Amino acid sequence: MAPWRPFAVLCTRLLVAAPHVSQEAIRKLVGDLSPNLSAELQDRVEAVLSYHFRSKHFLDVQASLPGDLDWSSQPSPWRSYHGAPRVQLPHSLALLEAASSPVPLSLASLGAFLRLGAGISAWKSYDGLHMWALRVMPSSGNLQTTEFHVMLPPLDGLAAVPAVYHFQPEMHALEFRLPAPNEFVTTADGSAGFLVALTSLCIREAWKYGERALRSCHLNLGHAVGALDAACNVFGWSLQEGPPALHADSILRTVLGLGAGSDEEPGEHPELALFVRTSARASDVGVWPAYLTAETIGKLYREAHVEAQGVPGPLRPQRPAAAPSWPAMDAAQEGAVMALAEAGHQEEPTTSGLERSALKRLLGQRLLDAILNRRSVLRMSDEQPPLPEADFLRILRVACTAVPEPRAGRLAAGTGSAVNVLLMLHKVESFLQGLYVLTRQRGSEEELFAFVKAMPERVHRSESGSPLDLPEGCALWALARPVDVRHAAQISACGQEVAGAGSFAAAFFGAFTGWRHPRRYLELLWHAGALGHVFYLAAEAAGFGATGMGCFMDDMGLGLLRDPWSMEAKGDSSSQSFSAEESQHQVLYYVTVGKASSDPRLLSFDPYQHLQEGFSYEALQGGMGRIFQTT
Template sequence: MLDENLHTILAYHQRSKHTLERYAAGPETLDWDMQPDPFRRFAGSAVETLPLFADALPYSWAELFASGRIAPQCFSRESLGALLELSFGLSAWKQYGPDRWALRCNPSSGNLHPTEAYVIAHEVAGLPDGLWHYAPREHELELRAGLRPGLPQARPHLWIALSSVMWREAWKYGERAFRYCQLDTGHAIAALRYAAALLGWQARVIPLDTPTLGALIGTDRDSDFAGAEAEEPELLIELYPAGASLLAPLDWIAPGTWTGKASRLDPGRRLYQWPVIEQVAEATRHQLPITERPRAAPPTTTQPRLHADTAAATLIRQRRSAQHFERRASMPLASFLAMARSLLDDALPFDVWPHDARIHPVFFVHRVEGLQSGAWVLPRSRRGEQVLRATLAADMKWLPLGGEAELPLYLLADTALATTLRTLCCHQSIGADACFAVAMLAEFSTTLQEDPADYRRLFQEAGLLGQVLYMEAEAHGFRGTGIGCYFDDALHDLLGIRDQKLQSLYHFTVGVPLVDSRITTEAPYPARSAEE
């Protein structure tokens, strides 16, 4: 069965690549009036409106990274509201002419938002125990099921589960949508971890097989999703104060308490079907048993991290995806090195991730003051460096950065690559106009041979790194944007990759944004802000 799953995954990965000759299979036309609803609701569920509490948290972005600086908040309706507000809630409304759309704190490919969030709350002050679905547009919780009586009373418990509505991405991106859903899950993990840190909480992914997670959060309840788009369970994260033991609420849902019917998201008839998405989803579902492998220590540095004194809640909500960059702008070397260093830490937000680093960024530096333009690689583990050295082109320079930076950053090639990157990023100007671009290389074939289901984890880890770059760019006065559209094997050819030991799973760019003044911005919850 593992061999069959691996074959399915490798076949999907190859067919979902963009090439210079063709794009991966996708819709030939888009009717924007038929875009799937980005907001799911469960009709018939009891609703709890959450308070907007984030602005009551006074800490700066820098203070998130100071160990012990933020005392843990109690698990309460207010603190849970802040957690969800700053991770999955709306960050703004935008309008251009008659078109109006919402932005969220967790970014999404095409702003389509396939990720749904569920809350399992036990003894959270001011909130009935239960499994809740989060509705970000209204900042509300919908009760899906109650918890059984007689649960442990030692302390309150709080978990967040994530699922993906893959049709939301497939509507626009066709077969490549599975990749984007996993990247979005990775972004959501990091967004949740940052929000938890602002409340003084720890967070960690709980290893849980896919069928058990689906039964826990009700995504396997066909009757509740009749006529509606399915949700694919992704993972479970526990929130806890420092030093608490981790556990999974495997049998906590009370039988016979399920309520609510999932809303239909597609307003019309589907013009396209993409069965390969369900095939790769099935092949990557974790089955029993799941065992955690020991996690290797990342490279360390004694250099202090540079952080902004901006209020953390403000910085989180101001994160945007740049649409265009100022092509003449440059970046100070200190800012670039701080962003690179942020991808190495074994602390926030990577402490949420219980797996070894398998994603390694290659930076294509266009305009960083005092740094040679060209391709630079940052191995995030000793094992990764060995794989990179053995797999990348033999004529790569591998010149260490040196100096006082204490970063395992190596110059591979000192060729100007801006024009090439524009081509490789599906001919998008952001690939050339940014101060630097990033290709995230995965330890691919070896990881999948160990467990084919880790195909999801590789993309999720890449998305996690992408969220770090988003936030670090904002903290240093720049802006980032994730790029899912690139020519996979053309990039591999540029780096001399001739097999599947390494594969590029995500691209990212950082630069000085050009803002369209015609687009107006409105507060995320204007009516409620006025009330509260």
């Protein structure tokens, strides 16, 4: 690559509020990228794309930030519904040692599943007293914007009727919200499985990251989907799309008993419903009745005199006197809302036959340890060994075949290809340094060749002569090699050293063409987050580590893909292009993989020590806590 000036020098330019975005240019771009949209959908896609371009980072301009952090108003990563009946869940994983596959659904297996799919992985501390919790899925700033709700059949230890619960991970408990009509359970005994609904509280991210928070909020949700899928792999269960009716925001909000919230206390935003299939019997295919619409659900609840129990606890100890607002972010979120007519609510099966997932097949017995030990790398080891060839190829295979890609309705699913990966290889055994692209879906190559300026060369074998043996439809392409891209990776990742000091860095990019609905933007972020999650798990299984990076110079990363030798010129906001030719792909996420350096000052504690007999737990502001031994 071209010689680089020190990043600190490049960043001494004055940073202003946000990149300038011309609405006229955005309107033309939407018409070029996604023609034939209705006037309403055109306006909503414009709001989404305007947000995406406005929230880009450049060397001279960055997305709007809140300024100095007001620690007195830091949101809590834990949500509780005060007054809701609470059921403590078991958290032991001992049942996995002797259980058959698939593991039968019970209170014990549900508790273990939620531990692996949404729970705490460790408590960390610098002084042994003030602690913070890590979760099984990463989150920008550990702010945890995703909430988990479950709709369960009657189980021993829970309500005697089908019911909706909120999962409270801090105390590893279910909070009873409201009973559900019998029609919500797929079979009489509930043996087919249960529903998991994910909601977002993006205000947690906005407190620290400002306008760019919507991106990281939905990347977090993708990680949550990846974590649930990984847990399903361990239990012999499968994660599948939820009922079509629940794609509509209004129906999902009604089913979960969510309030609209207010400026003082924002409410949860319903995002996605998934079906966890726990039975392998072909007869246990669930069907969501077509008549269950928002209106009929509301009528069922009114006739049964059903009211949601519990009041959502405040996220912030106090509201800041002058809380910043993010209208572009709010407009994008509202623009991506899925209405009932758009989601469709006809009767159709929600599940398919249970199959052994590729994630368990590729990672084997190392999967469980990878889930429990996954951490975000804060610093790469100074003595960075090469990532073994076999482990690198396993990461690629996992990325090709083991990534859940949730879709919120058929209209939201665009015709564009899946999220693909720009690889910046630094130190990988049997591979030259340089830029590569992993295409994850047949047909992606044509779009790639049309976008990049140099013709990529397909890589069939490593430098050792071993065939790559990638799954069908998946291919690795060389853009520039041999070339040292460590500085390029670091600079394009906002100067973060971990991007250039490990084995490789990856930029995930998605197609912004052929959208049929603005929800496609959220889907692409979900897919990128889920893809990042399997990178984490596969790296951990190899004895390495990974970290996701939500801060990156969007167009510099895109420049590495399109024309690597002109990347530095893409650092200025004045270079931002709104042409369809240069905008058909956009960078969504950065992930880096390498051998982590441990911090000897950092203490680690058992994830559920605070719930054990003989210990006392005191919750502190901002998700911190103290754990005392009482006996």
